[in-house]
Amino acid sequence: MQAKNGIDEKLKSLEHRIDMLKQRIELQKVGPEVDTARKILYGLEVKYDALQKSNGIFIAEATSTKKTSSFSEEELIQKLGAIYWIFGPSYEETVSFKRYRIDFLEILPNDKLDWGCLMKVKVHIYENDKPFMMKDVAIEFWKGWNDSTEVDDIGISCNDTDEKYNNFHWFLKLAYTLAKTWNKYFQTVPLIEAKKSGLLGQCNLISGEQQEELI
Numbered sequence: 253m254q255a256k257n258g259i260d261e262k263l264k265s266l267e268h269r270i271d272m273l274k275q276r277i278e279l280q281k282v283g284p285e286v287d288t289a290r291k292i293l294y295g296l297e298v299k300y301d302a303l304q305k306s307n308g309i310f311i312a313e314a315t316s317t318k319k320t321s322s323f324s325e326e327e328l329i330q331k332l333g334a335i336y337w338i339f340g341p342s343y344e345e346t347v348s349f350k351r352y353r354i355d356f357l358e359i360l361p362n363d364k365l366d367w368g369c370l371m372k373v374k375v376h377i378y379e380n381d382k383p384f385m386m387k388d389v390a391i392e393f394w395k396g397w398n399d400s401t402e403v404d405d406i407g408i409s410c411n412d413t414d415e416k417y418n419n420f421h422w423f424l425k426l427a428y429t430l431a432k433t434w435n436k437y438f439q440t441v442p443l444i445e446a447k448k449s450g451l452l453g454q455c456n457l458i459s460g461e462q463q464e465e466l467i
Contacts, residue, residue, distance in 0.1 A: 259303060265340055266300045272325070273337055288441055288449035292337050295437040331358040334451040335373055338437045339430075347425045352385075353378045354426070359453060360390055370395050370403060371452050386410060393434060401438040401446045403431050 273293050280286050328336050335356050343354045360372040371393045377386040389410035396404040406427035408420060438446065446452050 259306065263300065263303055266296060266303065269337060269340065270296050270300060272329075284445050284448035285450055288334075288445055288451050289337070291441055292334065292437045292451075296337070299436070332356050332373070333359055333453065334437075335359065335371075337451075338433060343426075343430065345426055345429060347422055350422070351380050352422065352426060353381070354391070357388075362453070364392070368395050369393065369407075370401060370446075372409075391430070393431075395443075399443050401441045401443050401452075402435045403438075406430050 270293065273289060273296065277286050277289050277293065280289075323331065328341055332341075339356065341356060343356075345352055355376045355378070357374040357376065360374050362369060362372050364372070369392050372390045373393075374388055375386075375391050376384055377389065379385040389408060392407040392409060393403045394405040394407060396402050408423055408427075
């Protein structure tokens with residue numbers, strides 16, 4: 253019953269994000285933002301269909317139904333761009349009997365694009381819902397071949413952390429699922445289109461503002 257409830261919650265979360273993204277696409281209609289958003293929307297709809305047909309069977313994905321921040325959904329969309337559409341406001345996964353949750357806060361300025369970093373996003377990380385395990389750290393999405401927006405590595409950057417977590421072995425599993433989920437949505441998106449869409453930086457799908465560089 254608990255698994256079925258979890259599936260139902262994920263379906264509701266996906267359905268809500270699908271409806272919101274459709275509305276924003278309809279308002280904008282054309283442009284690089286819409287081209288990328290349509291591909292993300294297709295991926296969300298495929299995931300929704302698979303989840304609906306799973307009959308409660310667990311499907312691993314880096315999404316959560318929880319919204320723990322005080323920001324409105326519109327604020328989250330502006331702060332998180334593509335992160336919000338494909339992951340939602342947070343991500344949960346159980347590793348070695350411990351439940352980890354990543355709360356996505358905002359896309360950060362990115363000074364590593366030329367080195368292959370597509371996006372940096374500020375997060376809080378929790379272990380078993382305890383007070384901050386890691387606060388205000390950056391997760392970095394590193395791409396593979398030159399013209400691709402698929403990622404082959406997820407990094408984590410922080411200035412200070414509890415000695416208990418210094419080796420980051422716990423993050424390897426989380427990073428794998430984050431990368432796998434990202435690639436489901438971006439495997440058909442050319443790099444130049446993603447950059448112009450604004451969804452990798454400060455997102456403004458309605459106004460159609462475009463950014464020539466990731467910021």
